[in-house]
Amino acid sequence: MKVTDHISNAQGKTLFSFEIVPPVKGKNIQELYNNIDPLMEFNPPFIDVTTSREEYVYVNKEGLLDKKITRMRPGTVGICASIKHKYNVDTVPHVLCGGFTKEETEYVLVDCQYLGIDNVMALRGDAMREEQYFTPAKGGHTYATQLVSQIQNLNSGQYLHDDTPMENNADFCIGVAGYPEKHLEAPSLQSDLKRLKEKVDAGADYVVTQMFFDNQKYFEFVEAAKKMGINVPIIPGIKPMAVKRHLQLLPQVFKIDLPQDLIDAVDNCENNKAVRQVGIEWAIQQSKELKKAGVPVLHYYSMGKSDNVYSIAKELF
Numbered sequence: 151m152k153v154t155d156h157i158s159n160a161q162g163k164t165l166f167s168f169e170i171v172p173p174v175k176g177k178n179i180q181e182l183y184n185n186i187d188p189l190m191e192f193n194p195p196f197i198d199v200t201t202s203r204e205e206y207v208y209v210n211k212e213g214l215l216d217k218k219i220t221r222m223r224p225g226t227v228g229i230c231a232s233i234k235h236k237y238n239v240d241t242v243p244h245v246l247c248g249g250f251t252k253e254e255t256e257y258v259l260v261d262c263q264y265l266g267i268d269n270v271m272a273l274r275g276d277a278m279r280e281e282q283y284f285t286p287a288k289g290g291h292t293y294a295t296q297l298v299s300q301i302q303n304l305n306s307g308q309y310l311h312d313d314t315p316m317e318n319n320a321d322f323c324i325g326v327a328g329y330p331e332k333h334l335e336a337p338s339l340q341s342d343l344k345r346l347k348e349k350v351d352a353g354a355d356y357v358v359t360q361m362f363f364d365n366q367k368y369f370e371f372v373e374a375a376k377k378m379g380i381n382v383p384i385i386p387g388i389k390p391m392a393v394k395r396h397l398q399l400l401p402q403v404f405k406i407d408l409p410q411d412l413i414d415a416v417d418n419c420e421n422n423k424a425v426r427q428v429g430i431e432w433a434i435q436q437s438k439e440l441k442k443a444g445v446p447v448l449h450y451y452s453m454g455k456s457d458n459v460y461s462i463a464k465e466l467f
């Protein structure tokens with residue numbers, strides 16, 4: 151079922167969902183299931199599965215280092231299919247522009263169609279670790295809007311290069327990313343919102359936000375988006391802070407602000423166990439206020455270990 155249908159069917163009740171990251175290549179999928187199992191108590195209507203950018207590795211070949219490209223966390227669509235069937239829940243694979251040609255994207259979408267996956271999250275992806283700026287794959291998309299258009303074309307029965315008629319048109323519900331504190335490359339929040347409007351006009355059905363730690367930023371973003379004519383659901387993305395290093399890492403990587411009260415509370419923690427508890431309590435307060443404000447879904451970035459998301463959800467659902 152589509153994410154937007156789950157939201158309509160809930161008739162104003164806030165839903166619970168979360169995002170997982172595929173295991174590192176070579177690791178067993180069981181650990182992922184062990185982390186998903188407890189969260190099923192809160193009836194998530196859908197679970198997102200991220201896609202990682204490819205990266206360079208250096209292979210020692212008779213004393214010479216050979217530069218090769220690989221994906222360290224492959225398997226997004228396979229994991230979506232396995233979770234969908236194991237838990238009888240909808241899954242949302244993240245589909246990236248970065249690292250994929252348009253043709254490869256078409257094959258991913260066709261796989262999703264065969265697997266009965268009804269939703270995809272259309273994202274540009276970040277720059278590769280070695281790059282300063284995002285560079286599209288040769289023959290790939292530069293911006294998420296173009297990816298949304300490709301998916302929308304498939305929804306209208308149009309493949310990339312051939313007019314093979316489709317017996318059943320694709321009918322993907324398309325999610326896109328939104329940034330309450332603007333995307334790090336955008337010159338201003340207003341111009342970033344215009345780009346978001348372009349994604350919605352191209353066919354995006356809903357928005358999931360980047361993490362934020364001050365709900366006011368989300369409320370103002372939703373207001374500004376409405377003024378811009380964006381009328382699709384805007385789902386808040388919540389990340390519980392988990393380690394002290396997040397104080398530097400999150401603002402540096404995502405260009406987001408942290409409230410001083412949160413910084414002080416984390417600074418006063420003696421170890422990461424205490425930080426994890428502060429992160430849980432902060433996320434509970436954030437979630438309670440957002441739920442009271444009637445957000446459609448509370449979407450948690452679980453990043454592997456789910457014990458903190460469990461503690462938060464237990465207070466709310």
Ligand code: FAD
Nearest residue numbers: 200201244273274275276293294327333335336345358360
């Ligand atoms: P876009 O919407 O293409 O925007 C990128 C930048 O370009 C913005 O600054 C925008 O303002 C600007 N822009 C857009 N269109 C134009 C235009 N026509 N001309 C000029 N500028 C333009 N990354 C992953 O690698 N894997 C994931 O699974 C993943 N999941 C995510 C889930 C969520 C909910 C979020 C919020 C982010 C996720 N990301 C993921 C990170 C995302 O890929 C990065 O934030 C990326 O840098 C931007 O992606 P986007 O889809 O927002 O890009």
